[in-house]
Amino acid sequence: MTDEPAEPGRTPPRPERVRVTAAGLGVPARPAFDLRSPATGGRATEPAAVYVRSLIRSQLRLGIVAAVGFIVATVAFVLVLALVPDLSAAVVWGVPASWLLLGFGLYPLALTVAVLYVRAAARNEARYRALTVDE
Template sequence: MPDPESTRGGPRPQRERVVLSHRAGARPVRTRIELEEQTRVGEVLVAGLMRTQLGLALRLALLVIISVGVLPLAFWLVPGLAAATVGGVQLAWLLLGAAIYPLLAGVGWVYVRQAERNEQQFSELVED
């Protein structure tokens, strides 16, 4: 039976572990210092956090605009819906005058939770 090394074209080369810091000319990223000294890397990190927070705010604002904007459209398209009453109060007034506030409070709560999560992830990235 032939030698396994001879059938593969000779002995295998020694494996080498490649580490990013061993690259020629590479400089280590010190994220906390990069932020404090306001270097280009720090600016990119902060811009990424700001982009994430802006995206979250825009998505939730769009949710509120759509959910609140659909109500007048529904009342216009279905006139009987606007004339309906609940407990002697028109449904339109109940939805637009009272039901909006729990929706806004819920969206605000979700925003705060998600924004804090984004900031926590950013802090963990900086600390690593």
């Protein structure tokens, strides 16, 4: 294409058509954190690799703690329901009390664990980004 002005009465040439496609199935996705630094000519730096391994370990530890905490709380709910038979016999507004406990106890617990996990994971990533910016 040329940047020459169009002559009067003549239509300017159409721009070239560009085809945009998604990456194929065999093409690896771009990593979330790039270890390569422009200052090192595109090579991964050792501190960056240490930071990423540290981030991965902290996210794994956070995930395990959240999962174990949720499992323990769920088992405690089930044990309470199993060990207190009066809860199955009690009826509130036509619904067994044990169902109300599960519905209004377990679901809010799951939501709370999920929200806390997401906030803590975001905090971990923000710390990682702060470390890489200072580098």
